[in-house]
Amino acid sequence: MRKGLKHLKGVFGVILLLVSAFIYAMFQGGFVSWFLFYLVIPLSAYSFLLFFYSISKLEVERTIETRQVFSGGRFSATIHVKRNNRFPLMYTSFEEKVSKNLLQTTSKQITFWGWRKEFKWTYEIEHIPRGEHELEGVIMRVSDLFGWVWKEAFIPSKKTILVFPNLTEMVYIPIETRYDQGATASRIQTMKDTSMATGVRAYQPGDRVSWIHWKSFARTQTLKTKEFEDRQSQDLFILMDRSPSPLFEDIVDLTASIMQAIVRNHSLSAFLSIGETRLYIPTVQNEEQLHRVLYHLTKVQADLKKPIEQVIVNDSSLAQVTSLLYLTSKISYEWIESIQKTATNLRVCTCFLVKQKDLKLTQDEIAFHQYAASRGFNIQIITKERFAQAFLEVNRS
Known part of the structure; x- marks a missing residue:
């Protein structure tokens, strides 16, 4: 309702301007006053036509120029707007509607569209923050010469962009891959690597059955237990x-x-x-x-x-x-x-x-x-x- 009142207020302003110019020409007379009146007529006519012109039937295509975006980097996209007529548009502004965490970094474009059916606009966002961001669509605003009559439309065109964390190239060296030879003492306990047997010893109560060296038992009829090397995992x-x-x-x-x-x-x-x-x-x-x-x-x-x-x-x-x-x-x-x-x-x-x-x-x-x-x-x-x-x-x- 408020937007409708603002639009009507602009129309009343144009009517008042036209009436004032006519009254001035009637009472003043002369070439200059009538020249001003006839000059106001086409401008006022355009304002009235713009008031009834619909800008909602527009097509928007977005092309992402930056393939992979990282935190703090640069994001670039091209907006391609199409319409099906050549009604002259004067002061036209475009703005990408984005999620809340990008409000401080978005940009606008103001142009004189004229008679063209298509318009392309490439914008960049510097130092884009990490996260999942939503590009919801384009907000388009058009106004007349005086800025009294204006139209606004939102053309949806949703796109989700992922801004990844900054990746630093580094050489990975396993933190602890040492065996017991040369390893320093630590209060953190070690574990036996049961895939690497280094010898056999006499069986002791409590040893696991899977640790028994059965080949040695077959030869000597004495239970022997495998000995394993202490190892610290690379995982x-x-x-x-x-x-x-x-x-x-x-x-x-x-x-x-x-x-x-x-x-x-x-x-x-x-x-x-x-x-x-x-x-x-x-x-x-x-x-x-x-x-x-x-x-x-x-x-x-x-x-x-x-x-x-x-x-x-x-x-x-x-x-x-x-x-x-x-x-x-x-x-x-x-x-x-x-x-x-x-x-x-x-x-x-x-x-x-x-x-x-x-x-x-x-x-x-x-x-x-x-x-x-x-x-x-x-x-x-x-x-x-x-x-x-x-x-x-x-x-x-």
Whole structure:
């Protein structure tokens, strides 16, 4: 109703202008006054015709120029608008209607359309944020010379675009692939690799039946048990912290880069993300599984309302973890205690602690890192500029 009143207000303004010009010409007389009156007539006639002209019957086609978009990058698209007549359109503006998280980055186009049936408009969005964004359609506005009579129409043309996290190329080096020869002592327990027998020993009560060396028993009639080499697994369990943090976008970028590096190295990993929703993928080994992780990381938000140490205590997926990589921007004593209670088979735990560049550690943080190291946890401070060297720094420490 308000829009209708505004439109009628513009029409009344044009009528008032036309009547005023006529009265002025009648009373004033002369060439100039009548010239002004006749000049106003075509402009007023156009305003009346525009008032009754329908701009809703338009066709819109959108072509995405950027094939794959990453966080903070540039997005480009071309809008192609068609109509079935040549009614002259003067001041015409186009605007892409987008989802709320893109309102600050959208752009407009103002043009003099004229008699053309088609119009193309290419726009760009700089520094587009990560996420799943909806392009809903085009808002078109047309006005007369005075801006009194104007028309507006929305032409729907839905399109969903995915803006992926920034992916950093990195060389993946398994964090812990050492056998017992040369391995350093750790409070985190090791596990025997039952696929690699290194010898036999006398049977002891409690040994598993599957460990008995039956060929030796057939020869000597004495029970012998296979001996296995202690090994630490190359398979990683990736745990991402979704607690609110100013560095959350960096954590997402680091997580996505690590998952890509692991898959390209033909290694195996598991992935867990906990927040308002929980995503657990027990095996990430191929491109399809990696795409599932990246799709999750595209939409994920820092929506973990409870402290993460309270959430992971009841998570069964951590119970059998042997090698853990934790990605976060903050870590606490409570988290270490929760992990040790939950992951009872844990042998190796590395924490990538994302920090701002040139930020110095406080004395309390240094003391905490020493405490974590004494409990078998390896904390690696990493900044965005050094994501590519993440695994190299772990192996040097």
